[in-house]
Amino acid sequence: MASIFTKIINGEIPSYKVAEDEDFYAFLDINPNAKGHTLCIPKKEVDKIFDLDExxxxxxxxxxxxxAKALEKTVECKRVGIAVVGLEVPHVHVHLIPLNNMSEMTFQHKVSLTEDEFSTLADKINAAM
Structure with a gap:
């Protein structure tokens, strides 16, 4: 059965796309730790990051x-943090999280954005690519 991320890639589930190429897709996390929290995924559905071919x-x-470089140009932050956890969705995904403090990396601190804020932010990050 296709993962939720495969369904996003295939357009079956909407997303706030930030970037896409032949092999990868990036979109805003809809339950973000911080404004600009983005997920980068391979289009190839693989559960664990170290099971990916090199x-x-x-x-x-x-x-x-x-x-991440586009995020730094778009979202005010001290740095962009990176995490690969992978327990919730069985499809490799890299979390890119604009950070101003450590609580934003805990996955317990969440922020809310409106649909318009998500759309505008995705467009701005994409433009910075």
Whole structure:
């Protein structure tokens, strides 16, 4: 059965897309730790990051770096943190979280944005790519 992320890639579930190329997709987390919290995923559905083939792994890291650089240009923050947890969705995903304090990295601190704020932010990050 396809993961929720595969359904997002296929357009079956809407998302606030930030970036996309042939192999990877980035979108805003709808339950963000901080404004700009973005998920980067391979289009290939693999459960665990270290089960990715080396080329896909390295490609995901390079793609995530590009998205993180665009986040830094778009969202005021001290740095962009990175986390790979993968327990909730069985599809590799990299969390990019604009950070101003450590609580934003705990996955217990959440912020709310309106649909318009999500859309505008996704467009601004994409433009910074």
């Amino acid at each position: 080329d896909t792994y390295m490609g995901l890291m390079a793609f995530s770096r590009k998205v």
